Amino acid sequence: MSNCIDCTPAQAAALLLEQERVTILIHRHPDGDTIGSGMALLHALRDMGKQVRLHSPDPISKRYGLVVEDEDTTAGLENSYVVAVDVADPALLGRLEEEYGHRVDLCVDHHPSNKRYAKNLLLRGEYASCCEAVYELLLALGCAITPVMANGIYLGASTDTGCFRYGNTTANTHYVASKAIEAGANHGMINRVIFETVTPQRMVFESRVKETLQYFYGGHCALMYQLQSAFEGLDVEESELEGISNIPRTIEGVEVGVTVREQADGSCRISLRSSDFVDASEICQRFGGGGHKRAAGCTMHTTPEQAGMSIVKAIGDYFPEESL
Amino acid sequence: MSNCIDCTPAQAAALLLEQERVTILIHRHPDGDTIGSGMALLHALRDMGKQVRLHSPDPISKRYGLVVEDEDTTAGLENSYVVAVDVADPALLGRLEEEYGHRVDLCVDHHPSNKRYAKNLLLRGEYASCCEAVYELLLALGCAITPVMANGIYLGASTDTGCFRYGNTTANTHYVASKAIEAGANHGMINRVIFETVTPQRMVFESRVKETLQYFYGGHCALMYQLQSAFEGLDVEESELEGISNIPRTIEGVEVGVTVREQADGSCRISLRSSDFVDASEICQRFGGGGHKRAAGCTMHTTPEQAGMSIVKAIGDYFPEESL
Structure with missing residues (x-):
């Protein structure tokens, strides 16, 4: 691992130009940045006449179909040069770690925490997305950026920054997005x-669920119920509920947002989200759950109302000067 | 109105450089783009030693405090050169129309539907935000872009594109955002x-308003009402309603989203948003309104239900094979 060589985009491009066959690896639970990076590089190398395949540890969600199209991502190429994109740690190769973890020839990444496991590393730790580093690599390869590559670049830049909304967005992210759109993204x-x-x-x-919103501790805590009755007459899939638990925390003045989801078996799933100082994980641990400081959860076997009030009372420790 | 002279950024800059006193006008119900444009220009001209005031037809929401700071926007300067930013039509000057509508010296705008009411017009109809045109004007003025100007530019570019999410976003919008961030936004x-x-x-x-959603033409058109009754018991500021008009269009399968807002005077304000092919501006023009291809509006003096149905019927021309 100590033999990892740092590369500039030009050096990484020189390595790739020598290859005939390339396998590109992306990380497990693939997101827009790893997929976009992989697809942009795949098309760039193919356009140069090379044999290239993308190999993914996990199936790629249909949502990303627009950049992946009909690619077969289930296998790599034998005896090929191996490139990992947006993979900070060989463990993130999931089921592909055993096969490839020890023999990645080039890694292109933007995580400052990169484990330096590859033989060569093009690392841009200051970039919000790996796609920004891939964009530089494409320029160094001297290839014309086609709309399908541009889609990949744009996908990565936008998904890793919440569509340019998060604080990690930089002038460079916008610059690369601008170039991707110019190239036909x-x-x-x-x-x-x-x-x-x-x-x-x-x-x-x-x-329906927003109607249940209640506020406590001078508006610093918001509580929302997802009762079984809210599903009435609706055929909502789990995937359609993404982000619902974040709603209470996005309200002005709210430090901690709570959602209580009544489950089919009568138990309640609690989600906590906090902004600045409430330790969501600590609170959920008191009820047998856990998670991160700003996002945690637990399960309670009681009515939604009792579950909600238990959590809200526990949260009170963080607001000693406010009444319920 | 036929005497309106089209200007390049250099020509508009030359006109401004001659002035000692400038009043900048923004449009009624001021949004991020008109405020950001106005503030960026105000600070640029002030930094050049000119006397400048921003004059707003309506109070500026506290949310925009970050760019407006403690500016007094309630009055213009006497005997000054008058510049309107992001004001497509003198009627959009609201209570200031009578005072200024006939004597705007320079208008900087991005609405293709601009009424050409000003003596001079810097129009960039292809831009997503007026701030992009203002950015070019600042460059032409030769001024250094300070963080407070950069905040204004970024505010306009981001608010008029739903934080770079809407289809009206162009490579230039990202380019200007990139430059604004570099300049300290x-x-x-x-x-x-x-x-x-x-x-x-x-x-x-x-x-409340989401509960009124109705679908037409096989789900390709969604209609939502903002009735006066939805405001009941709520003290909602205009600025808190930003983006409400976009909701219907964000629904899966919807090509054109319509919102009908019942106003205090009994009239209805219609907003149209489209995804791919429905020309919102063309439809709104049939009812005396206008705007952009993907975002337009008009006013109707009838009940919300009749207004909604009139618009939905007009939209039908774009879906000849679907029944209502």
């Missing part, structure tokens, strides 16, 4: 599919 | 304040 469509599309069912469900 | 803070924080009132209001 279908950004309107990508954003609609990834960030904007809500099903009519979700719309109704969201409206 | 506090984009992380702006995005948190504008895009992430929702007031409790807005949460209730949103929930």
Whole structure:
């Protein structure tokens, strides 16, 4: 691992130009950045006449179909040069770690925590997305950026920054997005599919659950119920509920947001989200759950109302000067 | 009106450089783009030693405090050169129309539907935000872009594109955002304040209006009402309603989203948003309104239900094979 050689985009490009056969690896539970990076590089190398395959540890969600198209991502190429994109640690190769973990020839990444496991490393720790590093690599390869590559680049830059909303977005992220759009990225469509599309069912469900919002401790705590009755007449899939638990925390003045989800078996799933100082994990641990400081959860075997009030009371320790 | 002279950024800059006193006008119900444009230009001209005031037809929401700071926007300067930013039509000057409508010296705008009411017009109809045109004007003025100007530019570019999410976003929007961040725009803070924080009132209001959603033409058209009754018991500011008009279009399968807002005077304000092919501006023009291809509006003096049905019927021309 100590033999890892740091590369500039030009040096990484020189290594790739020598290859005939390349296998590109992406990380497990693939997200927009690893997929976009992989697909942009795959098409760039193919356009140069090389044999290239993308190999993914896990199936790629249909949402990303717009950049992946009909690629077979289930296998790599034999005897090929191995490139990992957006993979900070060989453990993130999941089921592919055993096969490839020890023999990655080139890693392109943007995680400062990169484990330096590859023979060569093009690392841009200051970038919000790996795609920004891949964009530099494509330029160094001297290839014309086609719309399909541009889609990949844009997908990574936008998904890793919450569509340019998060604080990690830099001037460079916008610069690369600008170049991707110039090169033909279908950004309107990508954003609609990834960030904007809500099903009519979700719309109704969201409206119903928002009506249950209650506030405590001078508005610093918001509580929302997802009762079984909110599902009435709706055929909502689990995947349509993404982000519902974040709603209470996005309200002005709210430090900690709680959602209580009544489950089919009568138990309640509690989710906590906090902004600045409430340790969500610590609170959920008191009820046998856990998680991260700003996002945690637990399960309670009681009524939604009792579950909600138990959590809200526990949260009170963080607001000693406010009344319930 | 036929005497309106089209200007390049250099020509508009030359006109401004001659002035000692400038009053900048923004449009009624001021949004991020008109405020950001106005503030960026105000600070640029002030830095050049000119006397400048921003004059707003309506109070500026506290949310925009980050760029407006303690500016007094309630009055213009006497005997000054008058510049309107992001004001497509003198009627959009609201209560200031009578005073200024006939004597705007320079208009900087990005609406293709601009009424050409000003003596000079710097129009960039292909831009997503007026701030992009203002950015070019600042460059032409030869001024150094300070963080407070950069905040204004970023605010306009981000708010008019739903934080770079809508299809109207172009390579140039990202380019200008990139330059604004380089110049010191506090984009992380702006995005948190504008895009992430929702007031409790807005949460209730949103929930109420979503309940009115109706679908037409096989789900390709969604219609939502903002009735006066939805405001009941809520003290919602205009600025808290930003983005409400976009909701119907974000629903899966929806090509065109319509919102009908019942106004206090009994008239209805219609907003149209489209995804791919419905020309929102063309439809709104049939009812005396206008705007952009993907976002337009008009006013109707009838009941909300009749207004909604009139628009939905007009939209039918784009879906000849679907029944209502």
